[in-house]
Amino acid sequence: MAAADWQNGYKGLESQLSKKAFSGQIMRSLLAVLLSLFATTLSANPFPSTYQPLPSSPTLITDATILTGDGQRLDDADLYIADGKIVWVGEGSIPAEGVTTINAAGKWLTPGLIDVHSHLGVYPSPGVSAHSDGNEATAPVTAEVWAEHSVWPQDPGFSRAIAGGITSLQILPGSANLFGGRSVTLKNVPQTTYQAMKFPGAPYGLKMACGENPKRVYGGRNQAPSTRMGNVAAYRASWIKAQRYIQDWEQYEQKMAKQSPNTEGDSNSALAAALIKPPKRDLELETLAGVLKGDIILHMHCYRADEMITILDMADEFNYKMGTFHHGVEAYKIADELAENNVCGALWADWWGFKMEAYDGIQENIALVDRPDNGCAIVHSDSEEGIQRLNQEAAKAMSKGQAAGLDIPPERAIRWITSNAAKSLGVHDQTGTLSPGKMADVVIWNQNPLSVYAKAEQVFIDGALVFDRDDKALQPVSDFELGQLLEVAP
Amino acid sequence: MKRVLFTALLTLACSVSLAQDLLITGANLHSQSDAGVIENTDILIKDGRIAKIAPRIPTNKMIKVINANGRPVTPALFAGLTVSGLSEVEAVSEAVDSGYRELYTELMHPEFDVRLAYNPHSSVIPITRVEGFGFTLLGARGSDKTLSGQGGMVRFDGGYSSFEGKPVIYVQTSGRAAGSMGGSKVAHWMLLNQAFNEALTDEELTLITPQGAATLKTAKSDGIFLFHADRAADIMRVLAFAKEQGISIVIHGGSEAWMVAESLAAAQVAVILNPLKNLPESFESLGARLDNAALLHEAGVPVIFSSGETHNARKVRQLAGNAAANGLPHNVALAAISSTPAEVFGGEPRSIGKGSRADLVIWSGDPLEVTTQAQQVILGGIPDTMVSRQTLLRDRYMGAAADMPRAYTHP
Numbered sequence: 001m002a003a004a005d006w007q008n009g010y011k012g013l014e015s016q017l018s019k020k021a022f023s024g025q026i027m028r029s030l031l032a033v034l035l036s037l038f039a040t041t042l043s044a045n046p047f048p049s050t051y052q053p054l055p056s057s058p059t060l061i062t063d064a065t066i067l068t069g070d071g072q073r074l075d076d077a078d079l080y081i082a083d084g085k086i087v088w089v090g091e092g093s094i095p096a097e098g099v100t101t102i103n104a105a106g107k108w109l110t111p112g113l114i115d116v117h118s119h120l121g122v123y124p125s126p127g128v129s130a131h132s133d134g135n136e137a138t139a140p141v142t143a144e145v146w147a148e149h150s151v152w153p154q155d156p157g158f159s160r161a162i163a164g165g166i167t168s169l170q171i172l173p174g175s176a177n178l179f180g181g182r183s184v185t186l187k188n189v190p191q192t193t194y195q196a197m198k199f200p201g202a203p204y205g206l207k208m209a210c211g212e213n214p215k216r217v218y219g220g221r222n223q224a225p226s227t228r229m230g231n232v233a234a235y236r237a238s239w240i241k242a243q244r245y246i247q248d249w250e251q252y253e254q255k256m257a258k259q260s261p262n263t264e265g266d267s268n269s270a271l272a273a274a275l276i277k278p279p280k281r282d283l284e285l286e287t288l289a290g291v292l293k294g295d296i297i298l299h300m301h302c303y304r305a306d307e308m309i310t311i312l313d314m315a316d317e318f319n320y321k322m323g324t325f326h327h328g329v330e331a332y333k334i335a336d337e338l339a340e341n342n343v344c345g346a347l348w349a350d351w352w353g354f355k356m357e358a359y360d361g362i363q364e365n366i367a368l369v370d371r372p373d374n375g376c377a378i379v380h381s382d383s384e385e386g387i388q389r390l391n392q393e394a395a396k397a398m399s400k401g402q403a404a405g406l407d408i409p410p411e412r413a414i415r416w417i418t419s420n421a422a423k424s425l426g427v428h429d430q431t432g433t434l435s436p437g438k439m440a441d442v443v444i445w446n447q448n449p450l451s452v453y454a455k456a457e458q459v460f461i462d463g464a465l466v467f468d469r470d471d472k473a474l475q476p477v478s479d480f481e482l483g484q485l486l487e488v489a490p
Numbered sequence: 491m492k493r494v495l496f497t498a499l500l501t502l503a504c505s506v507s508l509a510q511d512l513l514i515t516g517a518n519l520h521s522q523s524d525a526g527v528i529e530n531t532d533i534l535i536k537d538g539r540i541a542k543i544a545p546r547i548p549t550n551k552m553i554k555v556i557n558a559n560g561r562p563v564t565p566a567l568f569a570g571l572t573v574s575g576l577s578e579v580e581a582v583s584e585a586v587d588s589g590y591r592e593l594y595t596e597l598m599h600p601e602f603d604v605r606l607a608y609n610p611h612s613s614v615i616p617i618t619r620v621e622g623f624g625f626t627l628l629g630a631r632g633s634d635k636t637l638s639g640q641g642g643m644v645r646f647d648g649g650y651s652s653f654e655g656k657p658v659i660y661v662q663t664s665g666r667a668a669g670s671m672g673g674s675k676v677a678h679w680m681l682l683n684q685a686f687n688e689a690l691t692d693e694e695l696t697l698i699t700p701q702g703a704a705t706l707k708t709a710k711s712d713g714i715f716l717f718h719a720d721r722a723a724d725i726m727r728v729l730a731f732a733k734e735q736g737i738s739i740v741i742h743g744g745s746e747a748w749m750v751a752e753s754l755a756a757a758q759v760a761v762i763l764n765p766l767k768n769l770p771e772s773f774e775s776l777g778a779r780l781d782n783a784a785l786l787h788e789a790g791v792p793v794i795f796s797s798g799e800t801h802n803a804r805k806v807r808q809l810a811g812n813a814a815a816n817g818l819p820h821n822v823a824l825a826a827i828s829s830t831p832a833e834v835f836g837g838e839p840r841s842i843g844k845g846s847r848a849d850l851v852i853w854s855g856d857p858l859e860v861t862t863q864a865q866q867v868i869l870g871g872i873p874d875t876m877v878s879r880q881t882l883l884r885d886r887y888m889g890a891a892a893d894m895p896r897a898y899t900h901p
Contacts, residue, residue, distance in 0.1 A: 125769040126776075156769055212581075332887050333896075352880075353614065353801030355581035362880045368887065385766050392808060392860050399861035403854075404888060452811030452860045484776045488722075488749055 047148060049198035051187055053462035057100050058082035061444065064104035066090075069111040069418035069433035073411035079109055081440035084463035089434045102458070108448055110414055111434050112167025112441030112461060114421035115387045116299070116346045117326050117380035121171055121194070122147055124155030125384060126480075135174035136181060140218050140225060141238055143206060144283035145181035147173045151194040157384040159476040162188050162467045164388035165443040165456035168199060170425055172207045172326075175301040176217045178225065178234050180207035182287055183299060185425050187461055190476040203426040205323070206291050208235070210302035210311065211357050232310060239318040242288035248279040249289075291320055297426050298323040299346075303357035305333035312341055324424040326380060329361035332368035335375060344376035344424045345369040348386075349396040366394075366416060367401025367408060378424055379416045390417045395450035410450045439463075511536050511553045512871055514850070517563040519543065520857065522829040523841035526821070530560065535848040538871035542844065556852065556866060556873070564857050565828040565840045566624025566646075566849035566869060569803040570796030571716075571742065571762060574615055574626050575608045575644070577800050589631050589638065598685060598698050600659050601705040602639030604630045610648050614801055616878040619646045621804035622851040622864030627796075627835060630660045636678045637685065637698070638662055640705065640713075643837045645849070647869045654837030657713040659705070663728070664718050664743070664774060679727070686735055714835060715739045716762075721774040722749040729757050740834060742796070745775035748782045751789035760792035760834045765813035783826070784817030792834060793818075795826045811858035823858055 059081050066074040068089060080087045080094055122134035133150035136142040151171055161169065166188050173180035183205035186197040211228060219226025225234050259273035290296035298315075302308050302325045315322040324344040325331060329352055331338060331345040338345055347369065352361025370377035379394045381387040398413035422432025431439045440463035446455045459467035468474035512535040519528040521543075532547040533540060549555055578585035587607035590599060605628060618626075624646055630639030643655035663678040681697060688695050689703035690710065698706070709715060717728045720743040729750075732739040741747060744761040747754060754761065765783045770776045783793045795809045806827050814823040832840035838847045848871040855862040867874040885901030892899070 126772045128772065160769060332884075336891075350805065351802050353579055356579050359579060360883055362884045364884045364888075384769055388768075389766075389812070392812075395860045396808070399863065403863050404884060450861065452808060452858060453815045455815070481770065481776075484770070485749075488777065 047146075047195060047198075049200045050193070050195045051189075051198055051200050052196070053084045054189060054464035054466060056081075056084055056440075056460075056463035056465070058095065058098060059100045059102065059460070059463070059465075060094055061102045061104050061109060061442070064107050064109040064444070065448075066109040066434065067111075067411045067414040067449075068435070069414060070435070071411055071415060073409070076105075079434060079442065081442065081460065081463045084440055086434055086436055086438050086440050086442075088436055102444070104444055106447075107457065108445040108454075109434070110165070110443050110445065110449055111418040111432055112443055112459065113165045113390050113417045114425065114427075114432060115161070115166055115169040115381050115390055115417075116324065116378055116421045116424045117382045118161075118169045118171055118387055119174065119382070120157040120161065120169065120384060120387065121151035121153065121155045122173065123384075124152045125157055135176040137174075137176035137217055140177050140214055140223075140234055141179045141284065142173075142177050142181050143179040143238070143285075143287040145173065146184065146204075147171045147181060147207075148184040148194050148198070151184065151186075151197075153191055153194055153197065154478045154480050156478045156481050157387070158188060159190055159478060160384070161387045162190075162459055162476065163456060163469070164390060165445070165449070165459055166387055166390065167441040167443070167459065167461045168422075168425070168427065168431060169387070170205060170299070172205070172299060175207070175209035175213045178209060178214050178231055179238060179284075179288070180209060182296070183207055185427060189461055189466060190478065199425075199427060199430075201427075201430065203295060203297055204287075204290065205297045205299045205425070206287055208298060208300040210300065210307045211304060212355055213301070228307065232314070235314060236317070238284075238288060239292070239314075239320075242285050242292055243318065245279070245282060245285040246289050246292060252276065252278050292318065294321060297424075299326055299424075300324070301326045303327055303329050305330040308334060309337065312337065312343070324376075324378070327358075327382070328369075329358045329365060332362060332365045333360075335369045336372050338369060339372035339374045339376070342374065342376070344378055344420060346378040346380040346421075346424060347397075348382070349379060349393040349400075363396065363400040364404050366397035367404065367406050370401070370408070370412075370416065371406060376420050376423060377416050378420045380421075391445075391449040391454055392452055393417075395452070398450055410448060413450060511541075512848070512868070512873070513547060513549050513553045513555045514563060514852070514868075515547075515555060515557050516560050517558040517852070518560055519842060520562055520564045520821070520824060521842045522565055522821070522825055523843050525843070533563065533842075533848075533850070535868070535871040538848055540842060540844055540846050540848055543842070554873075558852050561865070562853045562855065562857050563842075564622075564824060564851050564853065565842055566851055566867060567622050567807065567857075568794070568827045568831045568840070569618055569623040569626040569646075570794075570806045570827075571629045571798070572626045572796075572800040572803045573604070573629055573631065574618060574646070574800055574803065575610060575612045576604055576628065578612060578614070580801065588629065590635075595699070597702070598635040598637040598681070599702055600637040600640060600698065600709070601701040602630060604628050604639060604641045605644070605651075605653055608644060608650075608653075610646075610650055610652070613879040615646050615648075617801075617880050618803050619867055619869075619874060620864065620876050620878045620881065622807065622853070622857070622867060623804065624849040624851075624867070624869055625654075625832075625837075625840075626803065627658065627831065636662055636681050637702075640709070643831075643835050645838075645869065647849075647872075655832075655835040656837075657705075657709055658740075658835065659709045659713060659715045661715055661717045663724060664720060675724070679731075682731070690735070710735070710737050713738070716742050718742045720745040720772070720778075722746040722777065724774065725750050726753060729753055729759065732757070732759070740794075743775075744786075745771075745782070746777040747791070748779065748785040749777055751786050751791055754786070755790040760794060760830070761786055762794045762796050764797055765795060765809050765816065765818075766797075780812070780816040781818075783813040783823075787818055787822050792830050793822070793826050794831045794834060795823075807858065808860050811860060814858050820858065 061079045066077045136145045172183045185199040185202035225231045326346045328345045401408045419432040422428040442460040444458040514533040534542040573588040576588040628641035638660040645652040685697045689706040742762040744763040767778045768780045810823040829840040850868045852866040886899045
């Protein structure tokens with residue numbers, strides 16, 4: 001944890017200095033200045049999650065067809081959730097009283113769906129220009145921006161997504177830039193602040209983009225990059241800067257370590273340490289360094305097979321881990337390479353042809369990326385419409401795979417929008433499957449969810465019922481929508 | 491296994507001469523006519539038209555037989571309002587021929603006719619066709635003028651001029667285009683009124699050419715004006731304008747059409763809409779809701795579905811399925827992507843009866859379900875090869891890597 005390492009370094013210094021008894025007024029002032037300087041650099045998590053699970057009660061859901069999210073299907077099975085967690089799935093015991101029971105005979109249960117690629121909040125509805133907060137398209141490298149600072153929690157799209165069974169989602173900056181900025185993973189609860197939605201403990205992501213978008217945006221201004229080779233040169237230049245940034249901090253920490261007081265009362269060493277100037281903080285390079293150190297997960301918008309392989313080579317050159325390729329309409333051409341490198345493909349079921357690099361899209365893309373051992377296929381939306389029916393997108397991809405002769409039962413396809421998505425976001429230990437101990441993020445569907453007729457009837461997040469199709473009181477309405485069209489009969 | 495065998499049989503069948511008579515046996519026929527769904531029937535096709543619909547039609551060696559085996563058969567579907575054959579790649583402007591802008595005339599050009607650039611060999615067409623689609627409404631769009639131009643229906647049968655139906659004039663009055671048109675939709679109405687008055691009353695022409703005036707006159711007598719409007723108030727304004735001018739209109743967009751459903755029904759105006767729209771995308775669609783189509787149908791308004799997409803026009807079937815899942819009767823949802831557009835825009839009737847064009851699809855299951863596949867498309871009585879650039883890419887990459895690169899795999 002790069003930033004946390006630095007934080008610990010400061011904290012160590014702070015506690016050591018605090019033991020010293022400096023007598024002079026000047027010395028105290030100097031120390032105060034230094035400490036205040038450090039204080040401004042201390043927090044690795046300056047916009048912390050304030051997420052709290054909503055009120056819940058122990059709930060037993062019985063007689064359902066359960067897709068667990070890890071490839072299993074259980075028929076006529078039960079699920080018990082309590083204290084916001086999944087207690088057991090299949091069979092188990094429950095307390096004698098205080099349990100709400102839902103008979104789900106004929107219904108299907110899945111983990112809460114996860115969309116790894118959303119712009120809700122940063123490109124909210126209504127899509128007026130004043131709401132266009134998703135692309136800081138003023139420079140090709142803007143790793144310093146954080147999507148969460150653009151998220152408008154009142155976007156009506158969040159509540160529409162709940163009705164589609166979405167319980168977690170990653171909000172990404174757009175793809176105008178080579179380095180677009182940090183993403184944020186949210187739990188899909190309607191709150192007044194994004195902090196109250198932030199998925200507790202989820203790592204940050206970094207959005208990058210290949211190909212046409214950056215070169216079009218900046219090339220159109222007669223500015224670099226205007227070509228794909230310009231794109232790659234600029235990525236590499238940034239990684240080199242980030243490597244140097246890490247070295248500078250390591251050297252600083254080494255110097256500090258040498259100056260650490262060996263004995264109690266070694267005030268000279270402490271003072272010397274305090275006078276060593278730390279490197280200047282750089283928000284852009286902090287994020288890039290976070291990727292190089294493995295704390296921030298890479299999410300890269302990339303369509304063409306050849307470009308994705310270039311990116312994998314670049315990850316080797318700078319010794320970082322590639323996370324997930326997003327959109328990847330040509331991922332099927334390199335499905336084996338993606339699986340070998342433990343790289344996920346977050347893909348559309350059928351979208352293609354809207355630009356040149358999307359020309360070779362096929363509807364079997366997801367099924368083919370899923371095919372190899374260790375394949376990590378994900379269905380993503382990138383759309384305020386698609387996120388409402390991610391199950392239908394998975395259904396289309398499943399059936400195209402089946403028609404091509406691949407054996408893809410629903411319990412396998414559901415992984416594309418649950419466990420594989422959770423892996424991509426680094427939250428698989430908390431959600432994505434119906435495993436005991438995980439967050440009770442659960443959807444009750446009126447039927448097999450891999451159908452155009454399927455509807456999420458009830459949605460639980462951390463055990464709390466946050467959506468009920470039959471109960472208006474449990475259907476959130478954003479501030480924006482409240483009081484519109486007052487004279488119109490519903 | 492059944493499916494593989496079925497496909498193999500179809501492939502065999504398709505290799506036989508194309509001009510042959512065709513017999514589809516064991517169809518679960520969604521006729522889209524008063525006959526409704528006809529279970530387990532045979533369909534005899536001669537010279538590209540339906541010759542007979544009856545159980546157990548006798549066959550002979552000269553007739554090619556396709557066994558539908560109880561599967562649904564529907565009319566070939568409507569791909570919505572698209573620019574198929576006018577746009578190879580949406581963002582590659584040099585490969586898109588659907589609109590006009592920055593013309594040196596400064597005038598509006600309703601005579602601008604996208605059909606002149608229609609290319610039946612675009613890879614987009616087989617990619618759409620193999621998913622069960624047989625025709626589309628070609629749109630004029632991307633223009634920066636109130637009158638965007640004209641188009642009409644076209645069949646996906648590979649013909650250079652497979653056009654049918656009435657001329658359709660595209661009219662833009664929504665706020666989205668208003669930025670380039672006087673900064674307000676008021677400017678659209680001002681200019682539209684003037685253009686119509688000039689064209690239809692022999693006033694001096696200042697906004698359109700004589701050809702444009704002639705186009706408007708023709709369209710007034712035998713064409714359709716398609717207005718893009720989402721807001722209820724704007725739809726009411728369009729209805730009033732149509733009444734004043736005596737023109738036939740269709741509303742496209744219609745996010746808030748349900749709010750004025752009775753007025754639309756009274757004026758017998760159809761609506762082309764996307765039934766997935768349920769978000770206030772703009773201040774013109776605050777009333778967008780998933781049961782828009784169902785409410786319009788209940789009020790007696792004909793509904794047609796369109797996604798607005800060309801390359802992924804095949805998604806229209808999913809639109810219809812969602813409309814059915816949100817209260818629209820299944821047969822009406824199917825009609826919204828088959829017979830209704832044909833009724834509204836003219837051309838070949840798209841219900842299946844004796845004498846109707848043999849544009850059909852055999853499906854693996856419910857035609858509105860996303861997990862259903864089009865197993866055989868038949869246009870003008872000719873079974874399609876069911877091959878597209880995308881099926882070939884799939885087949886090239888399906889198999890394990892060989893010694894030679896994939897470029898040597900010729901599926």
